[in-house]
Amino acid sequence: MNLAYRDVRHNLFRFLLTCLGLSLLMAVVLAMIGIYNGLVSDALNIVKAPQAELWVVEHGTQGPFAEASKIPGDTRDAVARLHGVSEAGSITYKTVEAKFAGDTLRLYVIGYQLGRPGGPQTVVEGRNIQRSHFEMVADRKSGLTPGDYIRLGRDNFKVVGLVEDTMNSAGDPAIFITLADAQTLQSQLAPPALRVQIARGAGLLESENAVAAVIARLDANADAQSVAQTVRQWKHLSAMTQAEQEELLIQSVVDRARRQIGLFLGILLTVSAVVIALIIYTMTMEKLKQIATLKLIGAPDRVIIGLIVQQSVALGAVGWFFGLGIILLVKDYFPRRVLLEPHNAAALAGIILVVCVVASGLGVRAALKVDPAEAIGG
Amino acid sequence: MADDKRNVIVDIKGVSKHFGTGDARVDALRDVDLKVHAGEVIALLGPSGSGKTTLLNVIGCILEPNQGQVQLDGEMVYDNRWLRSDLRKLRLDKIGFVFQFHNLLPFLDAKDNIALVLQLAKKSKAEAQARAIELLDYLEVGHRKDAMPAQLSGGEAQRVAIARALANSPRIILADEPTAALDSKRAGIVMDLLRKLAAEQDACIIAVTHDEKIYDRFDRLFHLRDGQLDHDQIN
Ligand SMILES: Nc1ncnc2c1ncn2[C@@H]1O[C@H](COP(=O)(O)OP(=O)(O)O)[C@@H](O)[C@H]1O
Ligand SMILES: [Mg+2]
Numbered sequence: 001m002n003l004a005y006r007d008v009r010h011n012l013f014r015f016l017l018t019c020l021g022l023s024l025l026m027a028v029v030l031a032m033i034g035i036y037n038g039l040v041s042d043a044l045n046i047v048k049a050p051q052a053e054l055w056v057v058e059h060g061t062q063g064p065f066a067e068a069s070k071i072p073g074d075t076r077d078a079v080a081r082l083h084g085v086s087e088a089g090s091i092t093y094k095t096v097e098a099k100f101a102g103d104t105l106r107l108y109v110i111g112y113q114l115g116r117p118g119g120p121q122t123v124v125e126g127r128n129i130q131r132s133h134f135e136m137v138a139d140r141k142s143g144l145t146p147g148d149y150i151r152l153g154r155d156n157f158k159v160v161g162l163v164e165d166t167m168n169s170a171g172d173p174a175i176f177i178t179l180a181d182a183q184t185l186q187s188q189l190a191p192p193a194l195r196v197q198i199a200r201g202a203g204l205l206e207s208e209n210a211v212a213a214v215i216a217r218l219d220a221n222a223d224a225q226s227v228a229q230t231v232r233q234w235k236h237l238s239a240m241t242q243a244e245q246e247e248l249l250i251q252s253v254v255d256r257a258r259r260q261i262g263l264f265l266g267i268l269l270t271v272s273a274v275v276i277a278l279i280i281y282t283m284t285m286e287k288l289k290q291i292a293t294l295k296l297i298g299a300p301d302r303v304i305i306g307l308i309v310q311q312s313v314a315l316g317a318v319g320w321f322f323g324l325g326i327i328l329l330v331k332d333y334f335p336r337r338v339l340l341e342p343h344n345a346a347a348l349a350g351i352i353l354v355v356c357v358v359a360s361g362l363g364v365r366a367a368l369k370v371d372p373a374e375a376i377g378g
Numbered sequence: 379m380a381d382d383k384r385n386v387i388v389d390i391k392g393v394s395k396h397f398g399t400g401d402a403r404v405d406a407l408r409d410v411d412l413k414v415h416a417g418e419v420i421a422l423l424g425p426s427g428s429g430k431t432t433l434l435n436v437i438g439c440i441l442e443p444n445q446g447q448v449q450l451d452g453e454m455v456y457d458n459r460w461l462r463s464d465l466r467k468l469r470l471d472k473i474g475f476v477f478q479f480h481n482l483l484p485f486l487d488a489k490d491n492i493a494l495v496l497q498l499a500k501k502s503k504a505e506a507q508a509r510a511i512e513l514l515d516y517l518e519v520g521h522r523k524d525a526m527p528a529q530l531s532g533g534e535a536q537r538v539a540i541a542r543a544l545a546n547s548p549r550i551i552l553a554d555e556p557t558a559a560l561d562s563k564r565a566g567i568v569m570d571l572l573r574k575l576a577a578e579q580d581a582c583i584i585a586v587t588h589d590e591k592i593y594d595r596f597d598r599l600f601h602l603r604d605g606q607l608d609h610d611q612i613n
Contacts, residue, residue, distance in 0.1 A: 297542070298467060375477075
């Protein structure tokens, strides 16, 4: 007869309540892991979206994601003429705030040239941008739907299509508009002093015509590194391969988030471990008298250890299972993408198992020390 | 009584036990000798703190004395030190305990509380269940076999506890105030039962009691005073 099971069944409500508490804790841990994964994946999505092989940015910067980068718009033509480059497109990135249906949206505006690299890849609803002005494709997370109009700067844009999983590392959903619109928006949103300068003609080229980066796709047999090397010899410009850009993003943008979330995750895991240990230890302490009775009637240690260890592992397993269930149910309602890989859940299961076994070790120690005579006292 | 060695189940010689040291030293047992024979039902009497529970615990091998000899069912188990390392197995096979409070496991129903000790003694599940129900019927609580301990009345719980103590047919039944929680009518019934069982199973029963109304149910009464077993009254 399995004593652990029988005891759990006898105190089923309490056991389930404890499991529920534990599973909420597990759900938070999993959410944290999922948010981190989502953040890395989103950040990389933005970099991967243009399907570029080469990034040309301002000299001395690590743009356009890790740092601001500003290069002249005609850089594209020079890049496009390079040997080994098959396609090139100018691209801008800017975070703006816009009012929509009474809410203020934070949007990550991507400006690209129609027919050139940098536009939305997979439009899941509606269509791609066709007109050169005032049309936009938005990420579904923005809450916009095809047919909506939204005011950016001084112009009204019509949402014509939706994409998914396109946002910057801060979680702001992306919208795509044409490069020309993006540049106009940029100048409309520029600080007043700069606007005066632009009106006078000074820095016009720089500001109104500037782009964040030029992205290029290469011929099948071209070597990204050597093309990049050529660009680096040009004044005021720098170049990165796609791999370098992804690496850079992970190191700069994502690394900060990793440290923050990693810290929280560490704290959460520690708290969870302590809570689990406490629950199991208390559970055992409350049973000391029954354990004394078991010893008195002649139960071997194996039976007593089994009772404690099986219960704590069951507690951890049920908590983990429900925690996973909870997070899978609610993850789509999170403001940020929660991306869980099977190995994350498995790793957590491993950690919980170790914590449960260690914690029940403490309980077992106490249980083995208890004197069978203690069963007798009132 | 004839000193037939084969018939002596509990044989204690010169057992002493003290707790604490110096000023705090309490001599709970002083040089106690006691022989109990098969089929005998004896009572330990004495004021509170006189060492009755301590003596039961020594006989039950759950408390190590400081000196003396303890022989149970012909086997020397303590001779200034324990001679067996598996005292729990010894208890499982030879000793049944009944207490003032029943000490049933709260998460097992009446029959499984009994079946557990049978299964611990390597009886098959079916065998254990059958014997548990047989014992409960015998103690007239068969109709409560599926009840949890919390649902049992005091008398019912005590009878289930007795059934558990008897499950493995022990030679020695130790009872610490087994009837203290019962009214005098039920106390009488429980004592009669214990006497009957001792006779049938050729076991001995050592019971601590304060209950004068049941003194006539014992073969012999022993008085403990300050850890000394004073004299021996034969009913
Ligand atoms: N575990 C213990 N530690 C210290 N003193 C004890 C312990 N158990 C019993 N005693 C002392 O030994 C004496 C005898 O106790 P006990 O055998 O319980 O008496 P009784 O059962 O006759 O009331 C008492 O003075 C009691 O305080
Ligand atoms: Mg006592």
